[in-house]
Amino acid sequence: MATDLTGTVAVITGASGGLGAHFARLLAANGAAVAVTARRVDKIQAVADEITVGGGRAMALALDVADAAAIGPVLDAVQAELGPIGILVNNAGIGGDGLALDISIEDFDATFNVNVRGTFFAAREAAKRMIAAKVEGRIVNIASIASHTVLPGLSAYCGSKAAVAMLTKSLAREWARRGIAVNALAPGYIETAINDAWWPTEGGQKQLKGFPRRRLMDASDLDEAFLLLAGPAARAITGSLITVDDGQSLPGGG
Numbered sequence: 001m002a003t004d005l006t007g008t009v010a011v012i013t014g015a016s017g018g019l020g021a022h023f024a025r026l027l028a029a030n031g032a033a034v035a036v037t038a039r040r041v042d043k044i045q046a047v048a049d050e051i052t053v054g055g056g057r058a059m060a061l062a063l064d065v066a067d068a069a070a071i072g073p074v075l076d077a078v079q080a081e082l083g084p085i086g087i088l089v090n091n092a093g094i095g096g097d098g099l100a101l102d103i104s105i106e107d108f109d110a111t112f113n114v115n116v117r118g119t120f121f122a123a124r125e126a127a128k129r130m131i132a133a134k135v136e137g138r139i140v141n142i143a144s145i146a147s148h149t150v151l152p153g154l155s156a157y158c159g160s161k162a163a164v165a166m167l168t169k170s171l172a173r174e175w176a177r178r179g180i181a182v183n184a185l186a187p188g189y190i191e192t193a194i195n196d197a198w199w200p201t202e203g204g205q206k207q208l209k210g211f212p213r214r215r216l217m218d219a220s221d222l223d224e225a226f227l228l229l230a231g232p233a234a235r236a237i238t239g240s241l242i243t244v245d246d247g248q249s250l251p252g253g254g
Contacts, residue, residue, distance in 0.1 A: 003231040006031035009082045010230070011075065013065050013122055014092030016043035018192035019142060022219040023089050023226060024058070025051065030227065032087065033057035035078040039064045057082060065092045065118030066110070071125045084133035087230050088126035090119045090141045090164075095194045096157035108156045115160035116167070123171055127180055136179040140229045141168050143184040143241060149249040161186075165241050172239030181238040183229045188245025190217045212247040221246070 010027045014020040016038035024036045028051040036044040036051075036058065044060040051058035059081055063074045079085060096103070096111030123139050130137035145151070146158040147165040165184055172182035189211075191199060198204040199216065208214055225244050228234060243249065 003030045003227040003233070005087075005231060008032045008086040009035070009078065009084060010087035010089065011035045011037065011078055011085055011126065012089040012091055013037050013063065013118070015047060016040040018194070019187070019190065019219055019222070020089070020091040021047045022222075023091060026223055026226065027087065027089075027230065028054070028056035028058060030231075033082045035059050035061060035082060037061050037063035037074060038092070065122055066113040068117060068121040071122050072128075075125050075129055079129060084135050085126055085129050085137070086135050087138045087140070088122060089230070090122050090139065092118050092122075093142065093160075093194075095154075096160060097154055098156065099153050100155045103156055111156045111160050112163075115157070116163045119164050120167055123167070123182065127171070127175055127178070130180055131175075131178050134179075136235075137181070138230050138234055139171070139180060139182045140226065141182070141184040143168070143186040145186055145188050145243060145245045145249040147184070147186050147241060148243075168241065169239045176238060181229070181234040183234060183237060183239065184241045185222060185226055185229060186241055186243040186245070187222055188217050188243075188248035190219055190221075212250055212252075215246070217244075217246045217248075 010032040012020050012024045015024050015036035024034050024047055028034045036047045038044045041062045048058040048060040061074050094114045141164050143164045144161040146161040168182055168184040222244050225242050
């Protein structure tokens, strides 16, 4: 899928590794100037440097999306350096694993603070700036098959991602006449830092064998759908949740 994002400025949250770093590289490869944000400055600086060395435009800024007050100033810094923001990728997220009877109040709150509050306030701050600049913007929320499928032992995480799916629809409706497309991508299981310790275990291997294709996905499997939602092709797509999961959420699957 050829997507020309030349002249577009993209911001990615949670871009220190995994899908966030992958999406940053993908956007840059398609011509976007990219601001990579996360709490781990050394990691995001490495991603930004890699993009710059490859001939792209990139900058790294520290951001914890759980601190809602910090989001606006970071986006202002991006605009001052790179120009008006046209794409926001809400990728920051944490696992929130633990049985409902066991998870601590602190861990439950942390899951919703990052996955839900962080997504909402980052979207709101980006939308304010897109509207002010009269940019036909794109907001891509990274949800999960947990938005619509029960993942055992992950009730807090599932609840947070279901909230992301509904926020996506609500914000899409609210900003439809503002020219902002708000959509969500719901990936299946991809090995990342959040889950890489799980798959070699007996339980992880059992779960893998329960998937229809008995495998994990690659990050690159998301590329076509992601570029669809982040680029010009989303002109008439808003409020959609696109699932790319290798069939993992099919009945009888994982």
